[in-house]
C-alpha cells in the first residue's frame with residue numbers, strides 16, 4: 001500500500017476514535033488536505049522579493065509588491081472556479097472582500113479591517129500553476145513591524161496546530177548572515193521545520209549581484225552553489241538556486257508594447273546603448289531622441305531592472321529572440337525561473353504525496369499527544385509505524401542525515417547515495433544520473449549495478465554504522481527502481 005493510502009487508513013482509524021470530540025473537525029480538515037494541492041510557502045526577510053517571485057511562479061502579477069498593508073498579512077493563493085478574496089479575521093468568521101485589479105496586481109480593500117486583525121487572506125484565482133500547488137505569501141521577517149514577522153513565524157512554526165505549509169521556498173539575499181540564522185531557528189523547532197526534505201533556497205534578486213552587469217547571473221550561480229554546499233545551509237535546504245525574480249515576473253507577463261520600446265534601445269549602435277545604460281539615472285534622463293518619455297523609461301526600469309533592460313535589449317539586437325513569446329521564454333530561462341520550476345517539480349511536486357502525508361501524520365501525532373482517548377494509543381502507534389517503516393520516509397530521513405553530515409564515507413559514494421535516494425529528484429534517470437532520454441534497458445542495467453554496489457556496502461564490516469543503515473535504504477531504493485522498470489515493460 002502506498003504511503004498516502006496508509007495515511008488515509010490511519011486517518012480513518014483516528015476519525016472513529018475522535019468522533020464527537022473537538023478534534024473531529026480538525027481531522028476532516030487534515031483529510032481534505034491530502035486531496036488538495038501541495039501547499040508551498042514563500043518565506044524570507046523583508047523585501048527579499050517574495051511576492052515578486054510568487055507572481056513569477058503563478059505567471060500573473062497577483063501579489064502586491066512594495067508598500068501597502070496587505071504585504072503584512074499572510075496571503076494564500078489557490079486555484080478555484082472563480083475570482084474571489086476572503087479574509088479570515090482573528091475573531092469571527094471569514095468574510096469576502098472587495099478587490100480591484102490595476103496592471104494585473106490585485107488591490108484588496110480590507111473593508112474596515114485592520115491588517116493586524118486579519119489572520120490571513122485567501123485569494124482564489126483560476127490559474128494553471130495554482131492547480132499543482134497552493135502558494136502562500138508571507139510577511140518579511142525582520143521587518144520594522146515585528147508583529148508581521150511573528151505572523152510568518154506562527155504560520156510556519158505553529159505552536160499547536162498542524163503545519164499550514166507542506167514545503168517552503170526560502171529566499172536568501174546575498175549571503176545575508178541573518179538569513180541562515182533564521183533558517184536554523186526554524187530547524188530547531190519541532191514542527192514544520194524546513195529540513196532538506198521540504199525546503200529549497202533561492203538566492204533572490206540575483207540580478208543585483210555585481211551591480212547588474214550582463215554576467216550577473218553567472219556570478220549568482222557561483223555564489224548560490226557555494227552557499228548551497230556550505231554545511232550550515234545544506235542541512236537546512238535541499239539546494240540553492242539563483243533567481244532574478246523581477247525579470248522572471250516580467251518574463252511571464254511581458255507585453256508587445258514593452259518589447260517595442262526595448263527595440264528602440266536595441267536599434268542604437270552598441271557603444272551608444274552601453275553609455276545610455278550605464279546607470280538608471282542616465283537611462284531615464286539622457287538621449288531624448290530615443291523616442292521614449294521619462295515615464296516610459298521609469299516604467300521599463302520598474303519592470304525589468306537595469307540588468308533586465310541591458311539583457312533584453314542585447315537579446316533583441318543579437319536577434320536571439322524576436323517575438324514577445326520567444327523573448328519571454330529566453331528571459332524565463334536566463335532569470336533562473338525555468339531552473340527553479342524544474343527543481344520545484346522534482347523536489348516538491350513529484351514528492352507531493354509523501355510531503356502531504358508527512359504533514360498529515362505530524363498533525364495526527366500531535367493530536368494523539370494532545371487528546372488521549374480510548375483507542376488513541378493505537379492511532380499513535382500506527383502513525384509511528386508508517387513514519388518508521390514506509391520506504392519514502394526512510395529515504396527522507398537518510399537524506400536529512402546525509403545533509404546533516406552524519407553519514408560519512410568516500411565523497412563520491414555519499415554523492416551517489418544522495419542521488420539514489422531521490423535527493424536530486426525521484427525519477428529513475430535522476431536517481432541513476434542518466435540523461436532524461438535513457439531507455440529502459442540502460443536504466444535497468446544501471447539500477448542492477450547500483451543494487452550490487454550498495455548491497456556490498458550494506459553488508460561490509462568495514463562500512464561505518466550510519467553508512468550501513470543508509471546503504472540498506474539505498475538497496476531498497478534500487479529494488480524499487482528495478483520493480484518499477486519491470487512493471488513499465
Ligand SMILES: Nc1nc2c(ncn2[C@@H]2O[C@H](COP(=O)(O)OP(=O)(O)OP(=O)(O)O)[C@@H](O)[C@H]2O)c(=O)[nH]1
Pocket residue numbers: 045046047048049050051052053064065066071138139140141204205206207208243244245246247302305
Ligand atoms: N532588481 C530587482 N528588484 C527586485 C527583484 N525582486 C523584487 N525586486 C524589487 O524589490 C522590491 C520588493 O519586492 P517584493 O516582491 O515586494 O518583496 P517582498 O519580499 O515580498 O517584500 P515584503 O513582503 O514587503 O517583505 C520591489 O520594488 C521589487 O520590484 C529582483 O529580482 N531584482
Ligand SMILES: [Mg+2]
Pocket residue numbers: 050051052064065066071137138139140
Ligand atoms: Mg511581499
